[in-house]
Amino acid sequence: MTAFIKQILFILILAALLGAAFALDQNGAAPPPKFDRAAALQKQGFYLEEVAKKCGVEFVHHGPTKLDPKLQHILPVVAAMGASVSVVDFDRDGWPDVFVTNGQEGSKCALYRNQHDGTFKDVAEEVGLADLNREGTGVCMGAVWGDYDNDGYEDVLVYKWGRPILYHNDAGKHFTPVPQEKSGLPDWMNANSALWFDYDRDGKLDLFVAGYWRDDLDLWHLADGKVMPDSFEYATNGGSKHLLHNNGDGTFTDVAEKMGISSKRWTLAAASASLCETGYPDLFLANDYGVSELYANRGGKKFEEVGEKVGVGHSPKSGMNASFGDVNNTGRFSVYVSNISEPGVLVQGNNLWTPVKGCTGDNLRYQNLANPLKVELGGWSWGAQFVDLNNDGLLDLYLTNGYISADKGQSYWYDYSKIAGANGLVIGDAANWPAIRNRSLSGYQPKHVWLNKGGGFVEVAAGVGVLDQYDGRAVATADLWNRGVQDVIVANQNGPLLIYKNTVAPGNHPGNHCNHWVQFALEGAASNRSAIGAEVRLFWDGKQQVQAVSGGDGYASQRERRLHFGLGKSSKIDKVVIQWPSGRTQTVEKPAADTAHSIREAP
């Protein structure tokens, strides 16, 4: 072969490789399908319709605007959180209600009572949960509900950049602040996540609150600008964590240090379940600017951070969500952690931490299956929830996203990338952060609804009616109108609260979607009355699926406590095994399908 022919051959090889790169990049870049209800029912078995205004919900979130002047040039970047949503039946009428926080100084939060007729009414003012952003007390970042005194009514912790407050629910009529000397909460902290759980299984709900910014920072009055993370991916100068042990007499004691929780990472999301399968609830933290952490519960006596050992604590990213789901119907929880992906700029990819088969307890190990299961790229991802949207017996995944939607024609990404890649000496000082002005940063992003097809997910958001492009933060799911389907509520930063009403194809639908469902509303006896932490394992049609009652998960959200299982075409359930937080196990044989069951813990 002559040199000339060889040269031509090498040029052809190079051209083929370049062509392959271009072709592979374009693969799957087709425009999203147009939304058509009939087509969605036919193809996916459901569609979602945004109905907030029709239901009387016209809540619009606003972020803080009066932070210290040293942060004003990056205010949209800093004040980018606080839109939260939690679902609770605060008045025990059997219908889920919705609580949302606002974040502007002086703005009001809202508690939407379910009117049972398809509408909601904001009763926050009359029950004392509206005016939570008074000057000098900070602003709300989220709320979690749990019946800490087992009186049957769900109490609420409102966590803030500022003074966190625990409110006692007075029989669904009013909420009374619990004095700080009783609640054990710090006078001031900058929290972005919290959850209720009974870590020592004593039947009384304990409280975990995670700081984001340093505790000593009052973001409205800063001494200097050296308040930012000291690294984009290795920061350890965030807020303290507080583990408040419920003493059973209406008081709490902070035992975080004693129990081994000393992280100073920038935690944005916390979730709890017995991931190590010991029966004791473990604690998973998704941290911004760093690795995730998993605190394994050692018999209610100690927590041990095992994130690195089990595989979730290796590659640092920008964790913003932690939600659990039995995605493969293996009877074990996977953990979904959202991160940042911006094509051509920063590709972190979201994580779907799935337990390796056969590895449990002290040998627990996770592998990230986000890529092979196709739930990896979600833009600037925030809150996510696993939910069976079409009742086919497989948990789907709803993800909201988007950071700052300002001027569409101008992006802050380049300036942001300079500071994100800087050494700690530079990134840690707000003065070095370029001014954002009116530029967008991963704004106007299309949302993601990933439908679980068994063995992988497919993106269907636009095709099933999820068309908004707000800067989404928190996602919660509930059967808002007791219809046997899961609706989705989304809180947006500086945007409206969205309620996506779910319509599932009826049994005689030509799409052959004749799917059944079953629900379980649990009430603890020896366990905490909210049954938070209870695991329900459903066996049907040769399959099983596990779900747990949540005391707060996702990002700044809390799902409905009532657990919902899709059954697919099978209407026969073999049994349900309930692992109560107390450690007791209760089995219900052959519960009826298409029914919401209320189950009280057996004595």
Place this chain on the structure above:
Amino acid sequence: MSVGETTHAPPAVVRPAHVAAPRPRFRPVPFFLGIAAALVLLVGQYAFEKAWAAALQATATLTAVRVAVNAVLLVAAAFVFFRWVLRQIDARYHAPVFITVILVGAQVYYGVLENYSVPWLGTLTGGWITSFSPTFMTILAAVGTELVLGRLAYGKWINPASAYVSGISAGILIKSPELWPFVLCAMISIASKYALRVNGRHLWNPTNFGVTVLLLLAPLHTASLSVQYGNVLWANVLIWTLGALILWKIGKLHIPVTFAAVYLLLSPLRSWATGNAWATEIAPLTGPMYQLYMCFMITDPKTTTHRKWSQCLVAALVAVAETGLRLAPTWFVASPEMLSFDAPYLALFTVGPAANLIEIWWTAGKRRPVAPAL
């Protein structure tokens, strides 16, 4: 990236081209003692930081003590490793060893590499192996491509040290959720060496070519490394010291020094034009991407010009072009933002080959090609 190709580079000390550099005699005792001493110094630095860092930050004087102690320990570790370990190794392997040290150190301390999981791997091995490293696959792809194309070109198996450096660099610099961008980047990098040649000389630094075209052709699935490794200044001290010693040894230190100097000189201009703090405009220099860029990419002997003054001129022009690209969207709103993101790659991608072509044209007929034509 190919400092690994230094066997073909003009040596620091002028000697006839056909005379090989004398091979250093291998002395095992100093070699292993050197490794041990470097490790002791590194462990000492780690222990010092762990035990005394907080206490020594109390006052400015004590902070200075902390900085001085750390700097001395790390520079000493780098020097010991260079003097008694690296110098006993064939110069061809300095770059591979250096880049391996960077990668392994970063991975051990900070877990910078993300493995990709595949369900069947965990099932197959009972959970022992659940994932693979895309960086490792990139190295394999680069070395494999080099062996195949080298065999086709020269009819013999060629030393893959250069491809190893290219592969490891591409594996670090490319960020993607998919495997194919890593593999294609490696293959394109190596293929470019064989396909794009003038007078037997390839024009583009291979990894620069591979990374740049991938960022241009596959932006939906590809980004470049843009964050810190560990974010501690001490790692920078160690890497820059060791890198400087190696580059000094092969007579290339003036190139990154010139680039850094011009980059810093132009930073006030960028600061003025963007309104950003000066510290923000020099911030990228502190990251691993620039460490690789300056230690390996712009110093590649195969794709730099031959005379020292012209190498300095080209390095300066690359820095100037880079600033121009960084400021393009600021001054011209219509400019694509990717010009700024990928400015260092694009600057070298355009200036480097242009300089080489000019040199080839200028010297045509005056000297023989530096490598046999294919």
